[in-house]
Amino acid sequence: METSLQSLSKIFTEKLYRIPDYQRGYAWTEKQLKDFWTDLVQLEKDKNHYIGVLTVEEVSKELYSKWEDDLWIIEHKGYKPLYIVDGQQRLTTSIILIQAITEFIPENKKLNYNSIGEIRKKFIFESKDDGISKSFIFGYEKDNPSYDYLKSKVFNEILEDFSSEPETIYTNNLEKSKAYFVEQLGKLEFKEIEELYKKLTQNFLFNSYAISSDIDVFIAFETMNNRGKSLSYLELLKNRLIYLSTKFETTDNEKNKLRKRVNECWKSIYHNLGRNKDNPLDDDHFLRNHFLIYFGKKIFEETKKDYKEGITYQYFLRSRRSSNKLDYPVFLLEKYFVTKNIKCQEIPGGIEMKDVYNYVNSLQKSVETWYRIFNPKLDKFFSPEITNYLNKINRRGISPVASLIMVFFETEKDEKQKLKLLIALEKYFFIISISSNPYYYHIHQSNFIVQATDLSENKTTSDKIIQNISDLSNKIYNEPNNLKEIIKNFKSRGFYKWEGIYHFLYEYELSLYEKSKTHRIKLNWEEFSDSDYKTIEHIYPQNGRKNCWKKDYSKYTTKQRNTLRHSLGNLVPLSREKNSSFSNKCFIDKISNSENTVGFRFGSYSENELTKHKEWTPIEILERGIRLLSFLEKNWNIQIGKTEDKINFLNLGFVLDCEKKTIKDLNTNNITYK
Numbered sequence: 001m002e003t004s005l006q007s008l009s010k011i012f013t014e015k016l017y018r019i020p021d022y023q024r025g026y027a028w029t030e031k032q033l034k035d036f037w038t039d040l041v042q043l044e045k046d047k048n049h050y051i052g053v054l055t056v057e058e059v060s061k062e063l064y065s066k067w068e069d070d071l072w073i074i075e076h077k078g079y080k081p082l083y084i085v086d087g088q089q090r091l092t093t094s095i096i097l098i099q100a101i102t103e104f105i106p107e108n109k110k111l112n113y114n115s116i117g118e119i120r121k122k123f124i125f126e127s128k129d130d131g132i133s134k135s136f137i138f139g140y141e142k143d144n145p146s147y148d149y150l151k152s153k154v155f156n157e158i159l160e161d162f163s164s165e166p167e168t169i170y171t172n173n174l175e176k177s178k179a180y181f182v183e184q185l186g187k188l189e190f191k192e193i194e195e196l197y198k199k200l201t202q203n204f205l206f207n208s209y210a211i212s213s214d215i216d217v218f219i220a221f222e223t224m225n226n227r228g229k230s231l232s233y234l235e236l237l238k239n240r241l242i243y244l245s246t247k248f249e250t251t252d253n254e255k256n257k258l259r260k261r262v263n264e265c266w267k268s269i270y271h272n273l274g275r276n277k278d279n280p281l282d283d284d285h286f287l288r289n290h291f292l293i294y295f296g297k298k299i300f301e302e303t304k305k306d307y308k309e310g311i312t313y314q315y316f317l318r319s320r321r322s323s324n325k326l327d328y329p330v331f332l333l334e335k336y337f338v339t340k341n342i343k344c345q346e347i348p349g350g351i352e353m354k355d356v357y358n359y360v361n362s363l364q365k366s367v368e369t370w371y372r373i374f375n376p377k378l379d380k381f382f383s384p385e386i387t388n389y390l391n392k393i394n395r396r397g398i399s400p401v402a403s404l405i406m407v408f409f410e411t412e413k414d415e416k417q418k419l420k421l422l423i424a425l426e427k428y429f430f431i432i433s434i435s436s437n438p439y440y441y442h443i444h445q446s447n448f449i450v451q452a453t454d455l456s457e458n459k460t461t462s463d464k465i466i467q468n469i470s471d472l473s474n475k476i477y478n479e480p481n482n483l484k485e486i487i488k489n490f491k492s493r494g495f496y497k498w499e500g501i502y503h504f505l506y507e508y509e510l511s512l513y514e515k516s517k518t519h520r521i522k523l524n525w526e527e528f529s530d531s532d533y534k535t536i537e538h539i540y541p542q543n544g545r546k547n548c549w550k551k552d553y554s555k556y557t558t559k560q561r562n563t564l565r566h567s568l569g570n571l572v573p574l575s576r577e578k579n580s581s582f583s584n585k586c587f588i589d590k591i592s593n594s595e596n597t598v599g600f601r602f603g604s605y606s607e608n609e610l611t612k613h614k615e616w617t618p619i620e621i622l623e624r625g626i627r628l629l630s631f632l633e634k635n636w637n638i639q640i641g642k643t644e645d646k647i648n649f650l651n652l653g654f655v656l657d658c659e660k661k662t663i664k665d666l667n668t669n670n671i672t673y674k
Contacts, residue, residue, distance in 0.1 A: 006208045008094055009201045011054065012123055012137060016070060017091065018059070019140045020083045021263050022242045024235035025170025025270065026092050026146065026177070033180050036093055043199050054087035054206040072128050073135040079126075087206065093177060094200060095138050098123050099155055100181040101197050105190075111197050124155055145267060146170050154178050168267070169274030233329045234283040238266045240337050241356055247339050248353045258353055265364040272371035281374055289403040290366050291328040292317075294359065297453050299331065313453075317446035369406050374398065383415055389422035395503055395525055396429045400445045404465075407452040412462045421462070424469040430636050431473045433500030434486055444472065477638065491651040494566025501536065502529050505573040505606065508631055512605035522575045523604045535574050538565050539590070539616055541583045548586035552617040560654055564618055567650055569625030575604040587616040618655045619666070625650045626668045643668060 019025075028036075043049050059081040064074055073079045084091060102116050102124075111119065121127075125134045134157070140147035149171040151157045185193060245258040273281040300316050335341070336351065343350035372379045376390035393401070408421055428444075451468065454460040476482070495501055509523045528535045542565055544553060553561055564570060578598055582590065591611050592599035600607035613620055629646045633639060640649050643663050647653050656662065 005050075005205050006054075007202050007205055009122075011091075011206060011208060014077070014079050015137075016074065016079045016081045016135070017056070017084055017138045018081065019088050019092075019144075019146075020085075021141050021144065021259070022239040023084070023088060024231060024238070025140075025144075025168065026089065026173045027170065027235075028089050028093060028173060028177060030176070030180060032089070033093065033177055036090075037181075037184055040196060040199055040204070043203060045195070046203075048203050048205050049199075051204045051206055052087060052090050053209065054091060055085040055209040056082040057085050058210065059083055069133070070135045072133070073126055077126070079135075086209075090206075091138070092174075094204070095123060096154055096174070096177050097181045097200060098197070100178055100185055101193060103156075103182070104185050104193055109190075111194055125157075144263075145271070146174065149174055167274070168270035169280055170270060172274055172277055172280075232283045233333070234266075234269065234287060236329075237287070237332060237337070238262060240333060241360065244337060244339070244342070244351075244356060245353075247342060249344075250353060254353065258357060261357060261360055265360045268364045269367045272367045275371055276375050276378055279375075281371065285399070285402075286367060286370050288328050289370075289406065290363060291332070292449050293403055293407055293453055293456055294362060295328075295331060295336070296449065297457070314446045314450045317449055365410060366406055369409050370402070373402065373405050373409065383419075385419050386415065386422060389419065389426055392426050392503075392507070393422060393429065395506065395529070396426070396433075401425050401448050404448040404452040404455075407456050408462060408465065411455055414462075417462045417466070420466050421469070424466050424473070427636050427638075428469055428473045430500065430503075431477050431638070433498070433503070435476055435482065447472075487649055487651065490649070491563075494563065495568040496536070496538070496566040496571060501571065502573075504628075504632070505536065505571065507635060508628060509573055509604055509606050511631065511635070512609060516605060523573055523606075524575075527576075528573055534577055537572050537574050537578070538583065539570050539572055539587065539610065540565055540621065541585075543584050546584065546586060548588075552615070555658060556618065556654075560658075563651060564621055564655075567621055567625055567652060568628050569621040569623070569650070572600075572606050572610060573604055575607065587613075618652075619659055619661070622647065622650065622652045622655045623666055623668055625652065626666070630668070 039049055039051075064081045065071065067074075067081070070079075070081070074081055098119065101111070102119055105111055105116055107116050109116075123137060125136045127134050136151060136155070139150060145168055148159060149167070152159050153171075154174055185196075188196070241262045242259055245255050245262065248255065248258075269286075273283060273286065296317065297313065300313050304311055304316065337356070341347065341350045343352045372381050373390055374394065376382055376387040376394070380387075382390065390398075390405075393405075398405070405421070405425070409418060412418055412421075451460065451465050455462070455465060490498070498504075506523065506525060506528060513519075513521060513523075540549065540553065544550070544561070544565075553564070556564065576598070582598065590599055592601035600610045610616075626643060626646045629640055629649060640646055643666070647656070647663070
């Protein structure tokens with residue numbers, strides 16, 4: 001390798017840089033940007049700072065001859081076209097900062113004796129024919145969505161053929177990087193910006209390498225140390241598949257088609273995983289779930305001889321011994337998609353071009369479904385009923401069943417069947433949340449993967465899967481003594497510490513919303529479920545020392561009062577956080593008064609419902625608890641029993657005894673907010 005230590009100014013002397021298709025896009029986030037900025041600002045005057053390695057590969061004439069927009073600058077101005085093998089994150093960041101600096105300097109001013117036009121000509125683009133044609137000095141290979149984004153959104157250039165390619169995680173990072181530098185530059189004076197530009201272009205030094213033709217650039221890319229941010233398995237996998245496309249014994253046309261297919265697939269993956277800017281989906285989570293469906297059974301069949309006779313696939317998935325065998329990065333990058341596994345005379349059972357092609361097609365199909373099931377509100381692809389239940393499951397935590405839903409939605413065309421699956425899964429989640437056995441949740445995850453795999457292989461039907469889930473839920477709930485254990489657990493821990501309390505109260509709030517005439521959602525799930533805020537109120541407060549509370553509760557024991565506080569009927573979801581003094585107010589003051597504009601009257605529908613009451617005694621807690629359990633039965637099709645059974649479920653039988661009342665004295669009819 002040819003190597004030297006060079007400044008940014010020297011690096012950008014008659015050279016044209018392109019990021020090849022096997023490279024990932026711009027991956028730096030605010031953490032890396034802050035480090036870069038700090039290094040730059042704190043660098044002492046006339047001192048140098050080593051920024052890292054820049055490894056390049058010279059582009060062959062066969063390849064650059066297809067760069068129609070750049071041929072003039074290469075052939076007539078002598079610019080050398082180079083692929084960036086390593087260092088693109090730091091180089092991209094430097095160029096974004098230079099662009100941001102040019103936007104802060106008036107056109108008639110110079111920066112270190114360089115006009116803005118001269119700076120742009122050196123680092124951003126060269127113009128041909130008096131500015132009609134432009135060749136960008138730094139960018140991506142054609143057909144990469146990041147390239148058009150870089151030119152139009154970062155460099156502010158108007159493109160005649162602006163691509164309609166979707167935004168991705170990487171284009172989002174480009175946008176955020178420029179915004180970060182614009183914000184920082186806005187705090188500086190002209191002289192400070194001028195000094196910053198000098199340090200960036202003259203004192204930030206790259207260890208520049210030119211990779212020789214005898215080194216395999218794909219392998220070099222995988223093995224080089226990425227100082228700024230490590231490559232993800234998704235990025236490594238893309239490089240590996242493109243690399244394999246060059247190794248199959250076939251025509252160049254076929255190789256190019258496969259390479260293009262890989263690139264198209266990864267565009268879709270990056271787009272879908274990053275479509276929701278506020279909550280991008282995790283690479284590894286998607287790849288692992290797809291891997292389990294696509295390769296899990298294959299690995300099981302190849303290795304089950306190592307286990308005792310009769311082992312099931314479900315046990316294999318759960319067993320600790322199989323965890324290494326199902327480590328998808330090891331399998332994909334070290335065992336399966338490797339050159340030594342390519343089909344040949346010595347390896348008749350090896351992989352062929354069609355194996356890569358089929359895998360890539362499956363990835364693209366799945367990632368589109370993956371995005372939709374995780375973002376049903378944003379995509380608006382599904383019917384309102386399916387969207388509603390996907391939202392319910394996402395609030396619960398969709399991850400354990402995501403692979404099953406993904407495969408089911410890919411294979412099943414009937415919308416009614418999709419809805420039935422979601423209803424069955426949502427009920428399963430709820431039963432698990434109240435079950436006395438916390439291990440059910442983890443045990444059954446492997447069962448869902450088995451069913452998803454069988455469905456993808458046409459070894460089961462959608463009807464059977466829905467029935468299996470329903471049977472599983474009923475089996476858990478109806479196990480001998482299970483209801484007694486559930487009641488026992490609620491008695492010891494109360495409903496306030498129940499992990500499903502947020503979901504339950506939110507579902508009840510939605511039921512009131514659907515009955516209301518205002519059609520205005522008053523409770524936002526993201527805010528309500530945020531653990532940083534107190535969003536569930538004890539109506540009868542935890543500190544009920546005021547006389548207004550003592551008159552109704554003093555006859556109860558300390559243990560009984562504690563049970564009442566944390567009982568289901570005493571808990572209400574708040575539409576916004578109230579100050580700490582609110583909790584201890586008398587009930588009439590909690591509703592509202594002339595000095596209180598944050599009371600129940602101005603809150604969620606569940607809070608509004610409480611304003612129908614004039615007092616809040618243990619009887620009200622019991623009655624509301626019974627009504628909430630009736631809602632539970634109806635909403636999840638679960639039977640608790642008659643009124644006395646519900647009182648027993650709530651562990652509030654002592655209230656009737658203490659108040660000298662009977663079940664007939666209770667008002668358990670629904671109070672509907674109007």
